[in-house]
Amino acid sequence: MSDLDRAIEQLRACRLIPESQVRELCYKARELLIEEGNVVSVDAPVTICGDIHGQFHDLMELFRVGGDVPDTNYLFMGDFVDRGFYSLESFLLLLCLKVRYPDRITLIRGNHESRQITTVYGFYDECIRKYGSANVWRYCCEVFDYLALGAIVLGASSELEPTGPPIVNETQSSMPLDDDELETEVLNSRGEVTMSTYRPRNRSSSDSSDTSRNISPPRDISAAPGQTAGAPLRAGAPGTGASSDGNGSATTTRTGAVLCVHGGLSPLIDSVDKIRLIDRKQEVPHEGAMCDLLWSDPDEIEGWGLSPRGAGFLFGGDIVKQFNHLNGLSLVARAHQLVMEGYKEMFDGGIVTVWSAPNYCYRCGNVAAILELGEDTSNGGTIARSNGEYGRSNGVLGSNAATTVVSPGRRYRVFEAAAQDTRGMPAKKPVADYFL
Amino acid sequence: MAAPQIPNLNTLRRGRGRGRGGSQRTEEGPGRTSGKDRVIQGTDNDASVSRLSAVRLGYLDDPYAEALTPAENAVRRFPIINRGTYVRTTAIDELVTRFLGPYTPQSVPKRKQIISLGAGSDTRVFRLLASRQPPDVIYHEIDFAVNTTAKIKAIRSTPLLQRAVGITPSNDEVSLSETGDALHSPCYHIHPLDLRSLSATEDPSKIMPGFKTELPTLLVSECCLVYLSPTEAEQVLSWFTKALGKGADVTGTANIETPITPLGLILYEPIRPDDPFGRTMVANLATRGIKLQTLQKYHSLGAQRTRLKEQGFISTQAAADIEFIWEHWVNEQEKERVADIERLDEMEEWQLLARHYCIAWGWRNGIDPTAFSGWSTLPSQSSEQ
Numbered sequence: 001m002s003d004l005d006r007a008i009e010q011l012r013a014c015r016l017i018p019e020s021q022v023r024e025l026c027y028k029a030r031e032l033l034i035e036e037g038n039v040v041s042v043d044a045p046v047t048i049c050g051d052i053h054g055q056f057h058d059l060m061e062l063f064r065v066g067g068d069v070p071d072t073n074y075l076f077m078g079d080f081v082d083r084g085f086y087s088l089e090s091f092l093l094l095l096c097l098k099v100r101y102p103d104r105i106t107l108i109r110g111n112h113e114s115r116q117i118t119t120v121y122g123f124y125d126e127c128i129r130k131y132g133s134a135n136v137w138r139y140c141c142e143v144f145d146y147l148a149l150g151a152i153v154l155g156a157s158s159e160l161e162p163t164g165p166p167i168v169n170e171t172q173s174s175m176p177l178d179d180d181e182l183e184t185e186v187l188n189s190r191g192e193v194t195m196s197t198y199r200p201r202n203r204s205s206s207d208s209s210d211t212s213r214n215i216s217p218p219r220d221i222s223a224a225p226g227q228t229a230g231a232p233l234r235a236g237a238p239g240t241g242a243s244s245d246g247n248g249s250a251t252t253t254r255t256g257a258v259l260c261v262h263g264g265l266s267p268l269i270d271s272v273d274k275i276r277l278i279d280r281k282q283e284v285p286h287e288g289a290m291c292d293l294l295w296s297d298p299d300e301i302e303g304w305g306l307s308p309r310g311a312g313f314l315f316g317g318d319i320v321k322q323f324n325h326l327n328g329l330s331l332v333a334r335a336h337q338l339v340m341e342g343y344k345e346m347f348d349g350g351i352v353t354v355w356s357a358p359n360y361c362y363r364c365g366n367v368a369a370i371l372e373l374g375e376d377t378s379n380g381g382t383i384a385r386s387n388g389e390y391g392r393s394n395g396v397l398g399s400n401a402a403t404t405v406v407s408p409g410r411r412y413r414v415f416e417a418a419a420q421d422t423r424g425m426p427a428k429k430p431v432a433d434y435f436l
Numbered sequence: 437m438a439a440p441q442i443p444n445l446n447t448l449r450r451g452r453g454r455g456r457g458g459s460q461r462t463e464e465g466p467g468r469t470s471g472k473d474r475v476i477q478g479t480d481n482d483a484s485v486s487r488l489s490a491v492r493l494g495y496l497d498d499p500y501a502e503a504l505t506p507a508e509n510a511v512r513r514f515p516i517i518n519r520g521t522y523v524r525t526t527a528i529d530e531l532v533t534r535f536l537g538p539y540t541p542q543s544v545p546k547r548k549q550i551i552s553l554g555a556g557s558d559t560r561v562f563r564l565l566a567s568r569q570p571p572d573v574i575y576h577e578i579d580f581a582v583n584t585t586a587k588i589k590a591i592r593s594t595p596l597l598q599r600a601v602g603i604t605p606s607n608d609e610v611s612l613s614e615t616g617d618a619l620h621s622p623c624y625h626i627h628p629l630d631l632r633s634l635s636a637t638e639d640p641s642k643i644m645p646g647f648k649t650e651l652p653t654l655l656v657s658e659c660c661l662v663y664l665s666p667t668e669a670e671q672v673l674s675w676f677t678k679a680l681g682k683g684a685d686v687t688g689t690a691n692i693e694t695p696i697t698p699l700g701l702i703l704y705e706p707i708r709p710d711d712p713f714g715r716t717m718v719a720n721l722a723t724r725g726i727k728l729q730t731l732q733k734y735h736s737l738g739a740q741r742t743r744l745k746e747q748g749f750i751s752t753q754a755a756a757d758i759e760f761i762w763e764h765w766v767n768e769q770e771k772e773r774v775a776d777i778e779r780l781d782e783m784e785e786w787q788l789l790a791r792h793y794c795i796a797w798g799w800r801n802g803i804d805p806t807a808f809s810g811w812s813t814l815p816s817q818s819s820e821q
Binding site: 082083111112117120121122297308309310311337338339340359360361362363364365366431432433434435436 | 479482483486513514515517520521524659706711712713714715716717720721724726775776778779780781782783784785788789793
């Protein structure tokens, strides 16, 4: 067993590795990350995760629900550290996995992967407390500077393979028509389907009338202990993808690429290519494109607005629609905002927030989610169509594009906070602050 | 500073527990403190540590916070907690200031009275009296003897605190109980009292030396009554509404035989226990042994307003959660100043937290319809969400 495998084993048990090993790990990780572009290309199938925030036990629950590395291909959208009590264990484990399985896990930068923020929100103090000096914090911050700013997921299938029958035999809603394809599915942590939506096959998402069947809230009372996670997703069905539909029009449909960033869009960035031009190897600046990508939030407004966070911007549905159209994207996946249900789609499914820290700060009472995108196998596994550069040259909104971009099939796995004392890991009972 | 003229207040508590958190009280003799009560007494430490954190970072200007929080307890709180501490403190300050009105030496003869329930290590009295000399207000603090003893000890060892409230060693108007748990001066009284024992006594002057039944009075419960049982909390408020004139009964009919003293109440309490955040809060506090006993009964802004009305604060009842108060009471310039101290990383979390605490305020005019006129223009949340 290699040192790296031993380190992984140790960290999985929530035990820290020696400082010298952290130093070596961070050095290796930097060598690896420096080769990555600002926007990493990731092939489906992939499981997209949001904020972790040092909630180590919940990260283990995430792996239980979503499958282990390297069986499942993961994309983490930043905010690994701060707030929770196990930022070190969480980040170092993810980093070890990155070094060990570089093609099976992608890490992009969140606004908390920053020197300034970590000194306020806990990671710095945790490093001092656990290692006795700021050395490890410094090594980690140097890694932060090399993390990619975004990722493009290619080759996702527009259709999900149904997981199984819903947990409740629900009466009021009609079953999908023969020609419908499964667009979204929500599963609880026991792998039971709690909601599914369908859309007519071979139509663009904008003119489909989705059938939504809400069977039960995506929340289960207790996670079933000992249950293993479902096998890695192998969805994808023939018949979707780049073929003409039956309506006789010239329109073709295809599954667009998915852009993943921690925060959101920037008024300084109108194409994915512009992200590629940023000089990212630095502390997160207070303003500018790089700051915006890590700090911005979607909001029910038109155009751009000032962010109450004091960094980044608010952006409306029109901005998302235009950005997706110009870049041949079908979806922006981002994290950064606490959502009580674990995920939240906005703007006709043009953007989704994925939040993966259940009971955030041991106080908020929310559930968490991860988003699985399946692989489109209809073209024999070839990936080409959309790489985030689509439409770059035509550049005009409302032009009669001959291709309709269809959003990928989306499977959300919702999970709750892990009981801290059930995994044989050391766990100091976390104390949440209140006003007393 | 020995004060033989002050009765030993411990004797007044015979047969009662000292805590405001316990419901069982029969076995507890004087001087005994139940475990539950100790837990509730400890909540004062949470508040004072949070206050010191907010002061050190510049959210609040409070020269007295250092003296009333043991240095070894000092912790830097997260920005979200600092902001909450800031809003809670400045909101109650605003209500208190509006109650007292602008200070002029001419206003001194028209004094008013403030009674802080479960005051603990609160610094408001020092900030207030230091800015109003000679004082136009008589300030009473009530808490467990263990908390009042600690506070009096801090005052005795800190000239800054003494100067703020006009206590000097040579001042013969200042007296201290033998056990060091009660302090009396012309404008500042510290009463070592279990609030649950109030209802046993009819005569306020016996149990609270310096208490004036004729002065317009403001009661402040900053996260205090919530630890009592609903019945006990009601009894505490009823005791004051009765002690300050018969007030009004539940139906709102005033008893005109005795002059009714204007009386107002400020409550600062958690609300909304039934959503995921609220349920988590209740469960987390329960693991620390803290039970918010009235939370279910006064679970919403509407329930708090109804409570105020039913308890005799018949003239006006209002309530707002901390998020609303941040949005509507804090002016834009001040909001910017506070936001610049520490950047909040997470707005949703702030809204979630801030919506689970409220300030409720209400009053009865009694014989003076202008006593609380300063409160009438404060924005409040009218509809219940």
